């Protein structure tokens with residue numbers, strides 16, 4: 001395998017497309033009409049880079065094929081979840097520079113809520129539970145520890161913080177204020193159902209999905225808005241039994257979710273990350289010469305750490321989907 005690492009930075013220039021948003025490891029582009037140069041108002045191109053983040057830093061060493069593996073995994077999940085929610089994917093017939101790691105999606109009006117659900121307690125949810133006995137206002141049983149399985153997945157939403165800032169946890173009541181009680185209940189139920197389904201499927205493959213973040217949007221036409229319009233939406237007036245609440249962004253990937261090996265799960269300590277443990281162990285070992293408490297950027301990764309990390313992503317994809325990973329081509 002001769003790894004071809006894509007994109008030294010998250011979002012490269014792409015002919016015929018205009019970069020709209022650049023996330024830590026992904027970019028969102030508007031296709032341009034070749035005749036007029038105008039932005040296509042109905043489609044977006046969602047591109048996943050090969051970059052990886054750890055300890056709130058985006059590393060300068062890309063992981064070859066990471067973008068492609070996570071894109072293919074998300075596409076597979078959209079199919080597995082199609083009975084729960086419609087999704088935003090239009091086509092994988094994308095420019096050759098991003099082949100296999102980009103999708104054309106329907107341009108939606110996105111709900112202003114990060115929809116997170118937790119099936120296992122860890123990270124920020126564990127900290128909130130330790131302090132209050134609840135998570136997002138939901139009371140939990142006593143005696144839970146790091147990695148405890150929750151009786152059922154809990155909806156733990158957060159705000160959409162500006163790029164680069166941490167999302168802030170909010171209560172379900174605050175979600176109701178943001179999008180109205182009907183949409184709030186619908187996205188809560190969908191997010192929990194998606195994680196529940198994800199864990200039913202993943203468990204058969206020896207993988208636990210501790211938590212996940214999904215995003216929903218609604219077709220502007222169903223909101224009575226023109227494609228290009230960006231006027232304020234009164235979400236509380238939207239009836240989820242009339243419009244389609246569409247599953248957008250990426251779904252149940254190791255970037256949007258915590259993946260654990262079921263065989264390594266041991267409540268009471270920090271769980272090992274399916275995809276990032278090799279990277280974290282090296283970064284926190286003397287070999288890296290890096291101090292994560294310092295605000296210095298992590299060092300360049302050695303080839304073996306890159307290759308082992310790449311192998312974890314490929315293993316997660318092939319284990320989950322039962323399909324061989326083929327670099328650069330949509331499955």
Ligand SMILES: N#Cc1c(N)ncnc1-c1cnn(Cc2cccc(F)c2)c1
Nearest residue numbers: 021022023026027028106107108248249
């Ligand atoms: N998916 C989707 C989507 C859609 N189908 N319609 C309209 N907007 C979005 C949209 C807006 N922000 N994001 C998050 C995001 C994703 C990837 C890269 C980034 F920089 C940022 C998603």
